[in-house]
Amino acid sequence: MLNELGVIRISTQERALMENLERLSLNSGSHSPSLATMQQALPEIHIDIDACFLSNPLATELFWTYFNTDVLNDQQLFKRMLEAYPSQNRVIAERLSSTIGVEPGRVFIANGATEAIQAVIHNFSSHIHINIPTFSPYYEFAGPDHRITRFRVDSGNDFVLDPGRYVHSVLGSGADTAVLISPNNPDGYLIPDADLKWILARLSGLRTIIVDESFIHFADRAVPGPGGSGNGLPTLVGLTEQFDNVTVIKSMSKDFGIAGIRAGYAIMKKSRVDQLLDHGYLWNSSGIAEYFFSLFTRPAFLSEYREVLDTYRGYIDRFTSMTSGVNFVRAYPTSANFQLMRVPEGVSADLVTTLLLVRHGIYVRACGDKIGLDGEFIRVAIRTEPENKLVFAALKDVLG
């Protein structure tokens, strides 16, 4: 604390706020408090830019346009969407099938990717080998009967996953389940296709391998990925055909900007989808989620989505170009729509977060609660172009 104060001067008020923020974060477990929760608890803070929230804002606008035309303009239809039972899981899977290039029996529709993570971990896993840092539900959702072991990816090596060391670690752990997020959250590292296939070929004896592709649309990949799909978007679902222990999990929240709708899916072998759907998950999509899934199958929407995705990827590129050359923070290369940054020696991530908030109205994610991050890190979400510029200027102001 003293050390920090030596580097950056803060007022008594700022220090008090920092303590309040820390308390709030503690109460939210390993997930950052939402904007709404935060503004309710600390009304004196005014947040202008939510750079904690990993979501393509242009895609939200696109969804909103379609939703207005299709649903809000037809009040009877919308009322019916809220009143009536949505379709059953298998009916929605059937509709999605050709768009994602997978036969319907292998599609598990989920109430957000977190439900798919939960279903797979609770049903097809007993000892999970996770990479750290990682997305916390992969270990939090494990029950008291689960074992968790870890493989550390090294910030010193830009969080690159070494395939040989990784396979050695998994096999040595005795785990029946491995989790690979690509691009990884929170560091943004994308596992190259060749590495991924090499790894999966060596782990074919495992019961379950989760490949989480929730951020893959943001990766700059020339090809749609192994197997490809019907919609021209990057995906790893083809891997589930080559390796029958692989489950690909996909959140729709980040790329389509619709976290409040709760929509995601998982692709796995048919016998597993059957096992899940024979014993639950009957009506787990809401009427609006069902609308979103049907929108996702429409060529006109997908074509416009690919355009806004390209524009947003441009924002990502320009932001990461700005941060790559600076000396006041160490910004890691990323293939996702966020960037992990290491703050200078002697400065705490919590302090940086507080000052960005108080002095600039910018909310970023302090990563102090992320297991496996030695040192002080913040994760900055990439938003719209003007917002990204303000975020960069604020980082420079606070740390420069």
Added chain:
Amino acid sequence: MLNELGVIRISTQERALMENLERLSLNSGSHSPSLATMQQALPEIHIDIDACFLSNPLATELFWTYFNTDVLNDQQLFKRMLEAYPSQNRVIAERLSSTIGVEPGRVFIANGATEAIQAVIHNFSSHIHINIPTFSPYYEFAGPDHRITRFRVDSGNDFVLDPGRYVHSVLGSGADTAVLISPNNPDGYLIPDADLKWILARLSGLRTIIVDESFIHFADRAVPGPGGSGNGLPTLVGLTEQFDNVTVIKSMSKDFGIAGIRAGYAIMKKSRVDQLLDHGYLWNSSGIAEYFFSLFTRPAFLSEYREVLDTYRGYIDRFTSMTSGVNFVRAYPTSANFQLMRVPEGVSADLVTTLLLVRHGIYVRACGDKIGLDGEFIRVAIRTEPENKLVFAALKDVLG
């Protein structure tokens, strides 16, 4: 078939449609195909009245009015509701707590009651004793490792649950879990408070007893039920304080008319809620479900809801008075918003369902797939007053 044709004359066209309907029902498992699915598959059918759908239509209108004022009039708020992550499970539970009269740590917020049923059965149950007939998820959601045993409630005795015989059956079965739905679906029988307490006191050695009160608002009960709650609505949640193996499950779909939103909850002991929430169900409510839950805590809304509930109960009373005296169908007494009816000897429920649909545009539930119903039954949902009159007239026309 021949026998049926002897009693009621049907055309070749009607017979073909009947076969198509049977095929459609078979594909929907033990749940009736939704109106949308049905109209897509059989566009020649025009459905005017959905008397299969168990939902208070007046409550939907009330919700819609509030939703218009609060949400549709504030487009930025609504867009944010679809874009942003909803609050975590525990945050919503905290808000709901005082309205339902239960401390927050014992509230499990669910993505519809079916998710709560699934969670309880998968986590706190291995051998389930069900009453037949029952709501099918109670046995369908049981996994391959579960055992299921049955207690039959008798149509000859108006589906009355005999407490002594029931307790004897449960204890004799060796089950660790019992399920009581009150009012029961599909027969509408409400277990009297004294019987329910007598039963629970004798089953205190069981690991889990589910008391499903999804239809309890429709029951004509003078008091809010054992324990009561803060909102003046009938409920059995007080039982969870007296009996710590009891879980009360509540769907919000039926009474509030919002099945498309997916909202429900379960009340159980704190250690069980902790066990569930420590390992999943993190963001299982959508933004709109979160709005609905907050609406449910508002006194003004609750007061208006109680009014529309009273009006709707009047509809139920008038419909059941009409059906009670007739000789063309045997209509069982009900405490729910539907009525089970036995069609005359020699007539099939499927035929009656088809004729109601083709000749009158009325969709009712044929109960041929309901385990435990010997004979031919239909379940008729109670809708608005004019619709109920048309349904009665149609029944009379087809069967009279």
